[in-house]
Amino acid sequence: MTAQLERRSVAPPTGVARLLATVRDDGRPVSLAEHLDAYGPLPRRPGLIEAVEASGLRGRGGAAFPVGRKLRAVAAQRGRPVVVVNAAEGEPASKKDKALLAHVPHLVLDGAAAAASALGAGSVIVALGARARVEDALARAIAERRDRIRWEIAHVPDRFVAGEETALLAGIAGRPAKPSTKPPYPFESGVRGAPTLVQNVETLAHVALVARFGAAWFRSAGTQSEPGTALVTLSGIVSRPGVHEIALGTRLSELLAGAGTTEAVGAVLVGGFFGGWTRDLDHPLDGGNGLGAGVVVAVPARACALRESARVAQYLAGQTAGQCGPCVNGVRALADGLEQIAFGGDDSRRDLERWAAEVRGRGACRHPDGAANFVASTLSVFETEVGEHLRHGRCGGTDLRILL
DSSP: OHHHHHHSOOOOOOSSOSTTTTOOTTOOOOOHHHHHHHHOOOOOOSOHHHHHHHHTOBOSSSSOOBHHHHHHHHHTSSSOOEEEEEEOOOOTTOOHHHHHHHHOHHHHHHHHHHHHHHHTOOEEEEEEETTOSOHHHHHHHHHHOOOSSEEEEEEEOSOGGGGSHHHHHHHHTTSOOOOOOSSSOTTTSOGGGSOEEEEEHHHHHHHHHHHHHHHHHHTTSBOSSSBSEEEEEEEESBSSOEEEEEETTOBHHHHHHHHOBSSOEEEEEESGGGSEEEOOTTOBOSGGGTOTTTEEEEEETTBOHHHHHHHHHHHHHHTSOSOSHIIIIIIHHHHHHHHHHHHSOOOOHHHHHHHHHHHTTOSSSSHHHHHHHHHHHHHHHTHHHHHHHHHHSSOSOBOOOSOO
């Protein structure tokens, strides 16, 4: 059967649904045979790094770093590399990576295998959050394969910061999953001191399709500056919540219209807890506009989004690694200051602006930056509500607990 599949030409997906094109209605993971029937075998030819560079693919884990550049950096190092699939997905509102592993695991494994082949890596480690609930599907998929790769499954804590690259590698090594200062970067020294490529689940699924169908096909969706598709975990006041695939550049209004809103939209959180708020439904969804980890939450007009935001800030304060002052003290101060405004208290806006400036760019990871940006977005977008809370102790919105 393998020889027949290798001779058969398989047409690439033609619609927006690329990663999700083969998801079964019954929810069962797509088998290797079904996967190969839909996409064909993974080509065994050189040039993957060049193809990924030409595709313009950026990481889908939040940072939107060019994937080709990351591959090139690992390839330039001495020593046999290791590929790590970052499946930690610590963002509470994100479900896309778990969905890929649960429904189309071979697409993810193909991307990891293609990257390993291009880099000359002999092993791939899939790092899961402790409560991911996809390990059985993943283990069965690995057992179906006959790659010349040593596959491993590792576990990291279900904490927000555990998905940061250096924290993930520390967790894989059995140490506390806390970020470390750089350099060395993972591409220089990661798993067991080897050059290590760390890419998130969705990113590698895209790599698998670029390896098969090429850069020009990949760029046929999206925009010139933001090519391709992306997965979005949509929640809030929509009729069809869940994981959706969109062409990058899609407007919020298009996404919400396709999913169906159940009541008037007051604001939308784009990018997750490290993202920002918007009331502009013409907002394009792409990396340059804060799509981040692919989270979109539609909050109703009748909700008090300020209190929703205060709870998110408190969550972020509780998710620090506890090792750097900007996180331990700065993020806590930001959370407490926003809570004062949202639940009655002094006007802490000037303090919040000062604290946000002080924590940005400091510490071992981007956690202080993400928290500061979220709080700044909250104060800006909900400026009117902030004034009402300071004058009256509340606004006209209801505390609905949409986010947490």
